Amino acid sequence: MERLFTAWKLKNLEIQNRICVPPMVCFGWSDESGMVVDRNVEHYRAMAKGGPGLIIQEATCVSENGRLSRDQLGIWSDAHVPGLKRIVEAVHGEGVPLLLQIHHAGVVSETEDPVCPSDYSLVFKGRERHGRELSVEEIQKIEGDFIEAARRAYEAGYDGVELHGCHNYLLCQFFNRRVNRRTDLYNAEDMQIVKNIIDGIRKVTPPEFVVGIRLGAFEPEISDGVAHAKKLEAMGIDFINVSYGFDKEAVREKPQGYPFAEAIYGAERIRAAVSVPVFAVYGIQDGETAEAVLKQTGADMVNIGRGVLVNYNWASDVKAGRDPGKCLYCKTCMWRSDPDQCAGKLLFNRKR
Numbered sequence: 001m002e003r004l005f006t007a008w009k010l011k012n013l014e015i016q017n018r019i020c021v022p023p024m025v026c027f028g029w030s031d032e033s034g035m036v037v038d039r040n041v042e043h044y045r046a047m048a049k050g051g052p053g054l055i056i057q058e059a060t061c062v063s064e065n066g067r068l069s070r071d072q073l074g075i076w077s078d079a080h081v082p083g084l085k086r087i088v089e090a091v092h093g094e095g096v097p098l099l100l101q102i103h104h105a106g107v108v109s110e111t112e113d114p115v116c117p118s119d120y121s122l123v124f125k126g127r128e129r130h131g132r133e134l135s136v137e138e139i140q141k142i143e144g145d146f147i148e149a150a151r152r153a154y155e156a157g158y159d160g161v162e163l164h165g166c167h168n169y170l171l172c173q174f175f176n177r178r179v180n181r182r183t184d185l186y187n188a189e190d191m192q193i194v195k196n197i198i199d200g201i202r203k204v205t206p207p208e209f210v211v212g213i214r215l216g217a218f219e220p221e222i223s224d225g226v227a228h229a230k231k232l233e234a235m236g237i238d239f240i241n242v243s244y245g246f247d248k249e250a251v252r253e254k255p256q257g258y259p260f261a262e263a264i265y266g267a268e269r270i271r272a273a274v275s276v277p278v279f280a281v282y283g284i285q286d287g288e289t290a291e292a293v294l295k296q297t298g299a300d301m302v303n304i305g306r307g308v309l310v311n312y313n314w315a316s317d318v319k320a321g322r323d324p325g326k327c328l329y330c331k332t333c334m335w336r337s338d339p340d341q342c343a344g345k346l347l348f349n350r351k352r
């Protein structure tokens, strides 16, 4: 585990190892207010105690109309700041840096009036969705919502933000030319929305505040993902966390015999094309695989998502040579509906 436990610096942030806990929404913990509850604070405190180098807090919505579920955490008002600050204090208290993922769901929002860069329909989570085309004024309002969210995140004490630019949500709807068919300033190629958001955040936060993005590698093809990453680098992004993008319009690929997931191959391709830090993700369950992914891709960090839901102490257990447990990849993630019913966690606790 030579590389996995090597410290490094992300901008001014001292990061103790290469293990990042990626954003993971806790469904049904908060309510329609989107306010932080005690359970959120204890969840992040426990994750931080487990020894990762970095935590990126779950997708937190910049607008009431952009939520992926009615109980998603929010940062669309100043009233959210004190609750979020409690999470920051809990995580920083354990010596772990914390970023906040800021998010808008676009066409897949839980709202009466979903929006999208262009008129677009799809079936998502078993339901027909239709997004109407945004006007330029509405796009500018959403840019402002992201910028205000970052300003609030800074006030709450986060070390930075990660723009949610993948997993079917609004920013990747803008990046994918099969979804965004606009010919104006907000066309898919120019990525103007994210440029305006980054520029705006830089004006309201100090230079050390980290601004990264979670980006789809196949948007719709790998060549687009690489081109997007280069543009983001030119816009001054601080890191690129590579994942899957707008899935219904994506062509996933990897070479035959490639030992890891397509998203990891995507990170490898993007790593080769940019000089900013790149993070890789998907299906990494044990220390050996984490180390092998770092070596294969040249990525700066690996994300351990479901592994940490099974065992908060994944990082410290791997470091000490103990079995960190395993996600059992249930068809529908049990942790999502009730963490106490997570099969991997139950098995892990029984073995201990």
Ligand SMILES: Cc1cc2nc3c(=O)[nH]c(=O)nc-3n(C[C@H](O)[C@H](O)[C@H](O)COP(=O)(O)O)c2cc1C
Residues within 6 Å of the ligand: 022, 023, 024, 025, 026, 058, 059, 101, 164, 167, 214, 243, 281, 282, 283, 284, 303, 304, 305, 306, 307, 333, 335, 336
């Ligand atoms: C319960 C749950 C919630 C998730 N919520 C988010 C989220 O808020 N933002 C995000 O970018 N990805 C989210 N994801 C995806 C994870 O960040 C991660 O990319 C995915 O689980 C694959 O990594 P893993 O194989 O290490 O689990 C979520 C995943 C799970 C299981």
